Amino acid sequence: MIEILESGPFNTVQDLGRFGYRDIGVSASGAMDPLAVRIGNILVGNDENAAVIEVQTFPFSLRFQRRTVFAVTGADGKPQLEGSERLAWCAQIAEPGQVLELRQPPRLARSYVALGGGLDVPIIMGSRSTSLRGGFGGNAGRPLAKGDRIVVGEDPEIAMLPATGLAVVEPATALSDVFPALVDGVLPIRALPAGEHELFTKDGEAFWSQTWRISSRSDRTGYRLSGEPIKPVASIEMRSHGVVPGVIQVPPGGEPIVQMSDANTAGGYPKIAGVIECDLWRLGQARIGARLCFVRSTHAEARAVEQAVTRYVDDVKQTSRMVKRALQVMA
Known part of the structure; x- marks a missing residue:
């Protein structure tokens, strides 16, 4: 208790x-x-x-x-x-x-x-x-x-x-070769282009090139980002579709929302990108007001990061088991 x-x-x-x-x-x-x-x-x-x-x-x-x-x-x-x-x-x-x-x-x-x-x-x-x-x-x-x-x-x-x-050794240090450090106080978050990325044309490039700030209107459901608004080339009506943590949607105001742990189960805003799963913990540790940028990633890179994290976790497990066995022998 x-x-x-x-x-x-x-x-x-x-x-x-x-x-x-x-x-x-x-x-x-x-x-x-x-x-x-x-x-x-x-x-x-x-x-x-x-x-x-x-x-x-x-x-x-x-x-x-x-x-x-x-x-x-x-x-x-x-x-x-x-x-x-x-x-x-x-x-x-x-x-x-x-x-x-x-x-x-x-x-x-x-x-x-x-x-x-x-x-x-x-x-x-x-x-x-x-x-x-x-x-x-x-x-x-x-x-x-x-x-x-x-x-x-x-x-x-x-x-x-x-x-x-x-x-x-905490993950940010132990995995520093696969998790890039902050650059001038800006957190790099890797993402993949999503289903409606092509609807944004030039504004799509603005999404990747600018620095965003986590708005005070953010919570466990989603991080609302403040920055130069991005908008699709034409107004579109979309049916609601399933979303998961990491999906980045763009509402009519043009400032993206990153779905987080309590993500909505469905939504109709166009999806410009999706954060790779292994970078979500870094985003989860970012405070209100923190600055971040999105780095275009690949499926191969996402898989390589996932494998590095798995090796780290397995190493911790193995070390833990060795310590327990040693204590059992001493007992």
Whole structure:
């Protein structure tokens, strides 16, 4: 059991998402930075899809009711346990009554708290993720609030974990050869031209060449981008069609919308591009007001990035297994 001591709007329980129900209007939800969730869960000995806490409004704090292994991943801030700074991207042990605090990170948007055993909230449509728009899943379909108590699943491996456990090099550093760094403060996001790209002709090139800013009207459903408007060569009427996270639509005003984790299940705006799946976590860590540009990618490049991420995750898994075997031998 954990008790929430301090929280803000939009801090929720999330896993990797709720899939297979878009045909009945249910969005996938799930973490905005799924890579951080996968690594955090591996560090504490969970299945990659175990439910975690997604923190995007700070400060945030919780109290542990029993001895618990935890890891904080995602944003670039140092968590504090009982007022003492601890490493992020590292398995840690909390004793009963201790308080974990997360403060506003320097650059990135979201932190994730993975707990050994996972958060034991009901599974709805195959997922523990919170759907804020639907009002279900996670913590009774709503954000976490002061006084909430969340059950944590049993963690049979905690007895063999060291007080300071396994740590990993965070993905942005470990995968710096496949994830390009910011250029003059602008985040490069790779995307593929989408179905209606040709409708924009010269404005299509303006989409790729200019710098966009994430608008304050953005949320988990979609990032609205501010910049020089782009418009199709002629007004068109389109039937609504299915959309997924990463799809970039252009409404009549000409400023694109990137569909995110709580993406609409259908929409009729023309699609100019789609963010490659492995870059979505970087977009999920971009703050309101951040600047970004879209880099035209290829299916081959998207596949190569996916393979690099898979190797990284597999390496973390293998290292985790080796540590557990060593601890079992020592025990």
